Amino acid sequence: MISRRAVLSGTTGLGAAVLLSGCDREGSRVLTSSDTHPSDYPTVQAVNEMGRLLETRTGGRLRIHVYAGGQLGAERDTLEITTFGGLDMNRVNLAPLTAIEPMTVIPSLPFLFRSTAHMRQALDGPVGQAILDSLRPHGMVGLCFYDSGERSFYNTKRPIQTPADLKGLKIRVQNSDLFVTMVKALGADATPMDVGEVYQALVQGVIDGAENNQPSYFTGRHFEAAPFYSLSRHVMAPEILVMSMARWEKLSPADRDLVQQTARESVPFMRTLWDKRVEDATAKLLAGGVKVNEIADIAAFSDLMRPVWDRFVTSPEQKRLVAEIQAMGDSAGTQGVPG
Numbered sequence: 001m002i003s004r005r006a007v008l009s010g011t012t013g014l015g016a017a018v019l020l021s022g023c024d025r026e027g028s029r030v031l032t033s034s035d036t037h038p039s040d041y042p043t044v045q046a047v048n049e050m051g052r053l054l055e056t057r058t059g060g061r062l063r064i065h066v067y068a069g070g071q072l073g074a075e076r077d078t079l080e081i082t083t084f085g086g087l088d089m090n091r092v093n094l095a096p097l098t099a100i101e102p103m104t105v106i107p108s109l110p111f112l113f114r115s116t117a118h119m120r121q122a123l124d125g126p127v128g129q130a131i132l133d134s135l136r137p138h139g140m141v142g143l144c145f146y147d148s149g150e151r152s153f154y155n156t157k158r159p160i161q162t163p164a165d166l167k168g169l170k171i172r173v174q175n176s177d178l179f180v181t182m183v184k185a186l187g188a189d190a191t192p193m194d195v196g197e198v199y200q201a202l203v204q205g206v207i208d209g210a211e212n213n214q215p216s217y218f219t220g221r222h223f224e225a226a227p228f229y230s231l232s233r234h235v236m237a238p239e240i241l242v243m244s245m246a247r248w249e250k251l252s253p254a255d256r257d258l259v260q261q262t263a264r265e266s267v268p269f270m271r272t273l274w275d276k277r278v279e280d281a282t283a284k285l286l287a288g289g290v291k292v293n294e295i296a297d298i299a300a301f302s303d304l305m306r307p308v309w310d311r312f313v314t315s316p317e318q319k320r321l322v323a324e325i326q327a328m329g330d331s332a333g334t335q336g337v338p339g
């Protein structure tokens with residue numbers, strides 16, 4: 001982990017951007033934000049859109065600058081910087097937050113959502129709001145969730161049809177105990193690693209595979225080294241946009257409303273880009289020779305992952321929200337909810 005002292009003394013290589021975060025320039029306030037994805041990725045585009053809305057509505061007084069492509073570091077590191085206010089905003093996956101706040105485990109549970117519609121319904125309502133709010137004691141204001149599709153396994157060796165096919169494979173996971181436990185439950189060897197290191201690790205055989213949605217699998221060129229993509233669709237852990245509490249507290253109440261409102265408005269914008277990106281990535285992956293396979297017996301995977309729920313959903317508040325999500329009436333689903 002990068003320490004506050006290291007960042008402030010400039011020894012992390014993070015650059016002046018972080019150190020200058022929140023500075024006023026001629027009455028204009030630039031909110032800095034980080035993203036590990038490149039600038040054309042839907043998450044980056046969505047935060048840029050939020051910035052455009054903010055700029056228009058404040059006559060240029062509030063703006064956002066997104067440092068894309070992982071310029072400021074891996075998600076767990078930039079999150080730490082966000083919590084102490086070295087960075088104003090951050091777009092990350094929920095996975096690295098699961099180590100910080102148990103409520104964020106909920107949307108990251110395997111086979112919880114039955115479909116994209118079910119996930120959106122849950123995260124757009126009071127359940128999603130409760131999870132966003134749970135970050136406040138950790139120095140962050142949860143502004144909104146963005147889609148991240150369905151994560152599936154890919155590897156260099158073979159199509160995965162049953163959990164037995166994963167046995168002995170070294171599978172990269174995000175830096176999250178929840179994800180380590182999920183992959184271990186299937187019998188694979190879980191290897192936590194920053195996403196920026198995955199391509200090299202696949203090429204060098206340090207790992208045999210990983211799991212992610214199609215856009216990330218394509219954007220990171222992972223498919224070139226690991227051409228077997230097996231549609232386990234085991235988790236729909238969403239993306240989240242947070243603001244550092246330090247920055248939030250410096251905003252006037254009216255600006256807070258504006259920031260919250262523009263973040264919310266960037267969600268449908270992102271979803272339109274996202275749906276298209278999944279479609280495009282899927283087509284390009286097929287054209288690139290990737291071997292995609294459906295898995296006939298998904299229950300074999302969800303049954304093995306069921307103990308993960310018991311281990312990570314322990315508090316009455318978590319249980320209540322999980323039950324609320326399960327009770328939501330979406331019939332368009334394709335995923336089976338275990339138990």
Ligand code: GTR
Nearest residue numbers: 092093148174195212213216
């Ligand atoms: C992507 C997600 C990133 C990051 C990455 C990973 O789907 O958008 O924020 O979490 O997965 O696997 O590290």
